[in-house]
Amino acid sequence: MREITLSQAVNEAIAEEMRRDPTVFLMGEDVAEAGTPFKVLSGLVEEFGTERVIDTPISEPGFVGLAVGAAMTGARPVVDLMFGDFLYLVMDQLCNQAAKQHYMSGGKLTVPMVLRTNLGATRRSAAQHSQSLQALVAHIPGLKIAMPSSAYEAKGLMKTAIRDNNPVVIFEDKLMYQDKAPVPEEEYLIPFGEAHIKREGSDITLIATSSMVQVAGKAAEMLAAEGIEAEVIDPRTIVPLDEKTLLDSVRKTSRAIVIDEGHQSYGVTAEIASRLNEKAFYHLDAPVLRMGAMDVPVPFSPALEDLTVPTPESVVENARRLCAGELIHAA
Amino acid sequence: MYRQMVRIRTFEDNANQLYLSAKMPGLTHMYSGEEAVAVGICEALTDDDRITSTHRGHGHCVAKGAEFKAMFCELLGKAEGYCRGKGGSMHIADQSHGNLGANAIVGGSMGIATGSALRAKLLGHDDVTVCFFGDGATAQGLWYEVMNMAALWKLPVIYACENNGYSEYTKTEEIAAGSITARAEAFGIEAHKVDGQDVLAVNELTQKLVARARKGEGPFFIELETYRYHGHHVGDINRAYYRSKDEEKDWKDNRDPIVRFRGWLVSEGIASEEEIEAMNAEIETDASEAVAYAEKAAYPPAHEVDMHVYAD
């Protein structure tokens, strides 16, 4: 099978959907000739023209608002938000308007839009360009949240997102754009709400999102050398969340670590860990652990920045201790 | 047009009563006094044309063709309301007539209106979108962002600023520096000012601008000078501290849009006093029946609480 980069996968997905459905269009800062600073969207304006690939001024609330209105009246916008950190700017349009229109209108209005943005630190971009804010939007009823962990996921989830009639926020890890993975030539979609077991194991479950899937995968290899077989699961979408796959795994292994690049406190890991606790309590032989980014704004200095995110080594350390019956944050 | 104005006034009187008699949950915002704005503009639009509304949205809703029954049901949170009781007064929307909804966030629907216009241009539709907002919303950054884009891309949207002199409890001149029309003009948007209590003037202007917008000459901006008789919301009853009773009386006695238009219709021989009285009475009955119906109507069943969070 051919291997393409995550960037190419996203590009293909959007291009295919724009060919398939004339109401799909792209808007955002520098999306046209520049193809965004990450060059993910290069080539699209050549094929679809400036009518459908629209460069906007630097008005995040404005153009997200426009996307909401266009979506409410029959178009299917894909909005590019250059950095996930800018989510704060668009919260009213996204969370007060887009997320709620369907409900507030008693089901009569829909907002079929996709907000494409990114997450991930360790790029030396400092505190305001390195945040992973999926927890912020996952909390809001009415939004769906997808987190592709490779080129394969990126293409399949993007196509599903564009065809979904709800507002969807997709987070891509900005450090993964050049990472390659096998991606079929034939069309495929990845449904929302279906987790994927990346590696099977019976001693401990590692649930990881986005680039943390790679971290968990490496940790699993290292643990195997010590005789601990880890099961690695990628939820793919955190809203809707495939609880069943996660619970089945925990019932099998009786131990779990949830890894996400949002901050350690009050995040995605807390929600998933809590559900495992509630629903698989009597199958747990160890407390469910959360591993997120440190609760600090992302520092600039490389010496400091790399300390703030989960690494394969830190995952291995925690897994090893859990399997040995240690309480990691003993009370 | 007269009928529509009277319908709005009657609706608001009834809604106010529902609030005062503690039958209506929550708060609402009365449009009484501003009827000519909504009616003058909406009478120049078709059902395909869209509008976005504000928290003071009953007037726009009625003017764009909504039915009393479904409106009262929505205000009371009943299942037969326009939004199945889930939106209430501040989020009332009526798809079938192109009303994209009232919005509780000041300026919250400016992006939506402009987006609707973007869609029209993109998909080659010829409908126009009118964005209603108040003088208070001119303080919201979003307006400047969307006006910029509307002007850049020549979108078929008309921004209609209902300047009633007050932003909640504060005079407009204390919250808006400079000129409101100049703000639109700064983006190269053609701006007009009109007496919002003169329904004929409003309508005539709107018709011209809508026709031009359909041809791609948009966007446009209209500032309409008007007045709201009631307080900011129905509970804002003791308001002498920010607005004098004399001023209120002056607008009511001397500049009421309904009285004015009625006088004109009679003097032009278009309708007689008797016909007008009869119409008024008919509308009153219509409204009372709708209120009674809504009061008796059923609430949405409990299982609907988590429906419509997501579309299928």
Added chain:
Amino acid sequence: MPHDVTMPQLGMAQDAGRIVAWLKAPGEAVAKGDALFEVETDKATMEVEAQTGGYLTGISANEGDDVPVGAVIARISETAEDEAGTPAAASAPEPEPEPEPEAGAALPEGKAVTMPQLGMAQDSGLLVGWLKTPGEAADDLLFEVETDKSTMEVPAGLDGYLAATLAEAGEEVPVGQAVAVISAEKPEAPLSRSAKNAGARPAQGAVPEPAAASAPKTKDPAPEKARAPQAAPPGGRILASPKARRLALEQGLDLGRLAEAGHPQPFHVADLEALRALPDPAAAPATSASASSRRLTATVASDGLPGFVAWAAEAHGLKDADAILAGFAGASLNPGGAATVAIERPGARRAFTVPPGRALSAVAETGDAPALVLRDLRGTALSGVEMGAEEAPVLTLTHAGGGLTITLECAASGLDAAGAIRLLTDFAGRMEQPLRHLL
């Protein structure tokens, strides 16, 4: 149609207003928009306008009154006279009131039938099924109960009609809790209830019940079915993972033993292996029995029975020595009442019913289960016994020199201390001087 005039909602937090003054008089004509009355709010005094034209009638609130928002205080009618009837109370449209939770129906009068104590260690019974339906005559057998040994049919024990069943088939009911009400007359409204609603007593003449009113345990965690109670660990809490606890419970393992053995906590699933490897606790039924059983011994200098038996055979034709022995034992156990006594010798057992009174001739063999066992080991070499409690109290006779040792053993619940002492004393007395029995 008269229009209600109500106290308006004047502020968001306001729920009442004070009427300062009426501006129109009763019966006066009013036009729509006229000021009707003045209301004082916490901020200012306001005038309230008439919403319609007509005549002001039916004023029901006066100057100075505090009136709740929404209450009707007057009407505007078509004529100056009060319309008939009091003004309709203005009421906010209410959502469908929740249907009242069903109040428990009152129980019919009658006597209660309770879940019987069916075994010494049993504290609840599973009601398998009803053999009569409510309303039927309660003769014969009423319901079936499953114990850990078998299924038993329970009679009402009273004459009358089954007026109410207070537990459903399949429910576990604590011993002593009422399961049915028997009424003297045929009930008009017999009812059936579930044991979960237990708590109400029948209206009259309930058999006094021990205080077991709690519903059967329903709170076990969902997947768990095992109910083996664990012995409380000595000295405080055991730390163990949820899975370890669950597996221990399911497999009948006692984490307390692991704690006692000093195994480091918290326990995980892997530690259950260590628990399984622990030696069995020493079997000491006697020691555990001794905490809950009784053993008394008596010695008599001479065994009077053989002489008495000989005399009885000759003088009264009573040839069955065992029957006489049973009669002595039965009379000692239950003076004035009947008893079933079994006489046991190595290899043979015979049971006798001993009727009330002392007539030894009336003692007859029976197949019933005995309430007292007499183990006659006089013919053996055994001189003393310590056997532990059995199902029924046991009197064991062993020779002691020329006389007898009589050992009484029973469970603490079988006989209380006074009863055990009396039984042994009376029986020993009879064995020494049998003629006493006839007195």
